[in-house]
Amino acid sequence: MKQLAVVLAFAALTAAASVAFGGQLPATGVNGSMHDMNMISGAQQDTLQRVCVFCHTPHNATKDDQANGDNYPLWNHTLVDTTGWQSYQWATPANNALTIYDPLQGPSRLCMSCHDGVTAIDEHGPALAQAGGRALSGDRAVGRNKDLTDDHPIGFSYVDAVNARNTNSQELALTTDRFATNVTLSPTAGTYNTVDRTSGKRAIGDVLYGGSIMTCASCHDVHNKDNAVDAVASNGIQYNYFLWAKEKDSLICLSCHIK
Template sequence: MKKVIASVVAVGCLAAAGAAFAGYQAGTGVNGSLHDMNGIASANQDKAGRVCVFCHAPHHAIKDDLGATNYPLWNHTLVDPTKYTGYTWATPANATFGVADINVATVITDPLIGPSRLCMSCHDGAIAIDQHGGLDGTMAQAGGTTVANRAKLTNDLSNTHPIGFDYNAAATARNAAAGNGSATAGGAAEIVPSDYGFATGINVVSTVANQPIAGQGVYNEVLRGQPTDTGFKPIKDTLFQGTYMTCATCHEVHNKENAIQDAYTDDATKAPNYFLYAKENKSLICLSCHIK
């Protein structure tokens, strides 16, 4: 009798757990996105129709030749960060921010630090984007405007937004040199401190459409999460180790953020949202960090 009761209780618990889990939806936008290689790499689609397998493997992940860890069970050949040219600030004013102990040109100790190395294993054009599990891929990025080619960055990152630098150190130095040393997300600051959120909109300060109100020094208001707010994603949560700017600082590779793309007037089918944390429209992604 005790065994029967125990069995009934166990089944009841499992049923309750099943009911609880049944209502939980995974937050993913990978399927059908531009990171779903089955929709792009027609010659090397996964036979089981898997999507995650082009980047991840639950077993037998690829060992990094440089002796690092397997990262997130990585299933795609990695790149050697020493083969890359990082970004450098060209002008003397930008190179030092006017602060002797902060030389931004030397802050980039590794242009592929953190998840950037994973991103560039597809986006440098050297490794086929559908290569996985030790299998040779068929879709090499060769430049151009096709879906497979337009995100080719090559291993020369000198003409690309800098990554691999200390965001917090750069923000502190830039803001201190901006005028009155403001450390807020407004006023004389130039870089948004990392405890603020990504931009979600713009309040245009005007009396008539697109015309500034009378007087100088009046600027538009960028709407973003404030440090005292709750329920928003702060910039620091996207920095590697809470410090370093990487590809993943701007881009959510799994497309869970900003999944709906903006309207484009030319051809909406060729206008991806680039997996960004903020929209391209009104340059919200740029204004998330840059106070302009």
């Protein structure tokens, strides 16, 4: 019994240790995740160990610019320059009617205030200002060189897409459908698999800006709260990419695309 207790205590200790070193826990909120700037190696920590401060502040935040369609949630991080961004070009003629006016519409410009590869992730302000110097690089800098031509299209209306693509056969899930949780393969050739789009936590419409616009936040859960966690671990880390649906079976893609 005593031996078991020792083993258990050791297991608890090593679990705690791997938590401390991993630092990137799936589905446990912002604290301790990759969006907790205090955890990022080479980044300057906040003097009071605050977590939200790198993105939000309760007072003296960046003002909304609603006249230009910008709705900032008490934003407290340098905003990216929104001019001169190159957006994705449609490959499918059926999509040509879908206009991308501004690829950074909605919260995407907030993501780009770190994922542009230029703006420091460890700075914050205007309130409680702190200078920083750590920028993202490589694949994590999704919008490097203001280039979104090689990224999944954003900044267009999902509702328009549903109207354009669902006329002959259903190509896209409805906004009331939920992120996919499971796929059951059809045993019959010519019959589409069954994809469960009813039991997920979020509906597609909940993550469209203004109820229609596709943004970075239409696929990603910035706060790491309701995202779907893959059981598969790689190098000891359960990557979740902050996604609303699992990577396994490409459930994230099947959430919207009926393929």
